[in-house]
Amino acid sequence: MLALLCLALPCAAAVAAQAAPAARPRAEVLHWWTSGGEAAAVRTLADAYRAAGGDWVDTAIAGNEQARAVALSRIVGNDAPAAALFNASRQFRELIDQGLLITLDDVAQREGWDAILPEPILNAVRVNGHYYAAPVSLHMPTWIWYSKVALRKAGVEKEPTSFAELFLALDKLKAAGLIPLAHGGQAWQDNIVFRAVLANLGGRELYLKAFRDRDPAAIASPQFREVLSTFKRLHSYVDAGSPGRNWNDATALLISNRAGFQIMGDWVKAEFSSASKLPGRDYGCIPGFGAHSPYIIQGDAFVFPRSTSAATLRAQKLLASAITGRATQLAFSALKGSIPIRADVDVSTLDQCARLGVSIMKDRSRQLGNDETWLTPDQNGALADILTDYWNRDLAVSTVQQRIVAALTD
Amino acid sequence: MNTRRIDRGLRRAHLALVPMALVALVCYLGATLWSLRISLSSSRSFPVSDFVGLAQYRRLFSNERWLHSLGNLATYGLLFVAACLVIGWLLAILIEREVRIGGALRLVFLYPYAMSFVATGLVWQWMLNPGLGIQEAVRRWGFSEFRFDWLVDQDHALYTIVIATVWQASGLVMTILLAGMRGIDADIWRAARIDAVPAWRLHLWVIAPMLAAPFATATLLLLTGVAKLYDAVVAMTQGGPGTASEVPTKFIMDHLFGRANIALASAGAAVLVLSALIVMMPLFYARARSNRRNA
The missing domain is CATH 3.40.190.10 (Periplasmic binding protein-like II)
Known part of the structure; x- marks a missing residue:
């Protein structure tokens, strides 16, 4: 199609311009955030990834069960997206057991996840000492x-x-x-x-x-x-x-x-x-x-299916650190209604219920999975x-x- | 010369059927066998190839919700098939007798069959919602004691699904029976008119027995509709209130995806297919026999 257009239009330059950033890390992200506020929130993640030098390819599927079903079947069928959203829970435990996910140990180490993530979330993303998912939001359901x-x-x-x-x-x-x-x-x-x-x-x-x-x-x-x-x-x-x-x-x-x-x-x-x-x-x-x-604490987290391509791996690592960054987390939480996943974010700009939640979270003995x-x-x-x-x-x-x-x- | 041409025609016809046969074999039969295999394993999110015997079936039949779903399906199936056949038959008679509103009725009752239940189910849900629909409307007309809250009532929610799906499917029965009636020898109608047989006696004792094959066809189609009942429940009650209107297909779908237990879901599917076959086989047999007799 593009080639056809190029015959008709002098757009060789445009194609060249498109080809150039192909060297940029490129990640297809599968998620279920489709309602108005959710879509606005996920845009902040995409923007952060772009700012970090990556290309975000958005695959939004309405309904969390449907989205997870699609993610699972694509992973099994060797057509995995670079990242897929799950609840920070046992939902992706089988993917870990089958060795289908990459570990994020280096990202976790660099950002110091052990110190800044709440315990229940750590328990969901850390299995046998390895980190398998990047948390993005903390909701409180009750x-x-x-x-x-x-x-x-x-x-x-x-x-x-x-x-x-x-x-x-x-x-x-x-x-x-x-x-x-x-x-x-x-x-x-x-x-x-x-x-x-x-x-x-x-x-x-x-x-x-x-x-x-x-x-x-x-x-x-x-x-x-x-x-x-x-x-x-x-x-x-x-x-x-x-x-x-x-x-x-x-x-x-x-x-x-x-x-x-x-x-x-x-x-x-x-x-x-x-x-x-x-x-x-x-x-x-x-x-x-x-x-x-x-x-x-009810969290959402992205998992990163294993692939053979080094470029995909690079894109995945970049994505994991981009979406968990401080500024990104703050902007995302404000739109999503959740609170940031990390304890080291200044939340004075969030609404009073979110601030109340963050202050309660400071007391680790009150956190509950x-x-x-x-x-x-x-x-x-x-x-x-x-x-x-x-x-x-x-x-x-x-x-x-x-x-x-x-x-x-x- | 002539027979050879027929032979070649037959061969070509068979050749044309090969793709369809392949699809049926691989997609339907193959997938059915695959599900049976999975139902004997301990698969969760992913298919695994171990063998656990009938453990999933034992789990299935100790599951409260599954048993309740089967019971619901039996109740629903009886009411739905009976109501569709009776209403469809009455409609066919009305149109056959060229009652003035026949044309309008035909449109009104065949039209629903052309629409997706996900859309119409939502409208039914609104109409039956006590706070928004019929109940509220009648109350505003001044009958403040009027009650029609079946949709949110544990004991009656299933009947609202019967009402809505009968509305959708009786047009189909009407069409099939009407086609059957048109195929009946004109002399019989004429003889009945000359003898001045009352319409109800003509239809009940003369025409209906002659419509055995169309009735069987309609029943078969309705029964497949019963076995795969899913969209109406999801659109109208989501199985609720509580688990009052749960059906087997919804149990299977829930376990296939959200609950990540494909072995249990496959066991459920196998039981559903088996019970559908048990119910439908006699009908198939009866229909085949009456066809052979007619031929």
Whole structure:
């Protein structure tokens, strides 16, 4: 096609100009960031790569499961992209075991990842002492958001600091005729609410025993029972239209002040921002209950499939250091709604919820991995099935406990 | 001379069929066998070639969601096939009798079949959503006690999928039966008119038995639709509320990709294909026999 055009037009010079930067490192990057805010955020990564001297070839696939399925099949079919996005979890463990990824040990050493990355993320990207993925974002999935106007209307003066106070506030909202809890009844969202209750009411120890150790005794314990019944109690505060609702439609209920609370990840900030709502003025964010509430970390990371070409390897290494750089991380986080992966970034320009998150992250004892850090995608899915079933149906708590034990020890 | 030409024509016809046969053999049969092999391994994200016997099948049949999905599919299949056949048949009769609105009905009921369910499913979802759709509309007309919240109801969500897919597929049944009716000897219709047989008796006792083959064809097509039910569920309920409207194909797709367990997904696919064959074989057989008898 280009050759045909060149016959018609005197564009030999243009072709020469295009051929020249072919020596530049060139990396095809496969990811699932396609919504408005996400696309803007990923552009900052591409810009950083370009500034570092590389050519970013963008392959965006909508839907994270679809994107990962495409990445896996392309890797198996010997047509791997230079970089592919995964959640910082066990999702790419099999790729590591099969020797399909390059290690980033030199980049990690140079940037001092051990010192600046949070522990749960390190655990996901570092396997047997080698580094296999470059983290790009840290999300916290279990923030409790609230509409200031709705709470004022219902006569709730101060933000709740415990589950008891949360239930009091929910009751007041209900009495005022508002939707107390804006919730999208999809399995993954039910799962987020459950994790919020487990981390805040059950506490760090129980959370780790359940998800990391998959300890049957902990899951059968009275504490776990209480977590499950509290989770179920929240169900009585959602509206009839909840089942099947998308998370952003639930956020819209907060934006229009028709609902009081929503338990969801910090990606909802993008929804608030696009409706010109400001944290502190229009909406509030509660990271958890108590001065030592755990801060759950859900990260995204790029992996770099092994290839035989030295040029690709060079492009991959350059990409790994470009996207984890300080300035890039700051610009990216501001648009993505996440917080920077590294602790050595000045975050004073980020919004107040992000700053709150970063200050909590400084205390390493409050950092807590996402359940996916320890559970295989399969176990995680089985857990989600059980929880969504329990959320929607009348099941005995003991049955649910038994089922969770069976699913996690399978 | 003449027979040789026919022979050559036949050979050419067979030659033309080779590509299709190859595709069927390699892509369908080959892939089916490959899935069967995978279902006997311990594969997760990637195919591995070990052999674990029927372990995946044991896991499958101790999985609550899978069993529930199979039950859902049976309920759905019975209701869907029965409703499609009855509605499609009634529509065909109406059009055959040249009822005035027949032309409009034909368009209304065949049109949905031409549309993708991912698009129409979304519209159904909006219509059935208690806060946005029919319920809200009727309430605004003044019937404030009106309730139609099946979509978000554990016990009724599956029926909304039946409603929407019957709407989509009964036009197809209508067309097939109509074609069958047009093929029935004109003398029979005339004789019925002369004898002044009531329309319902004519159709129920005379015409319907003669339509056995078209009915079998329609049922077969509907049953394949049942086995591959996926898009309607994803578009309308995503298997919810909870797991109330989960179906086997969704279980398979979830495990194939998101949950990275292709061995379990393959075991599920094998069970699905096998049960589909068991249900459809008698129909195939009956149809083949009646064709042979007619020929």
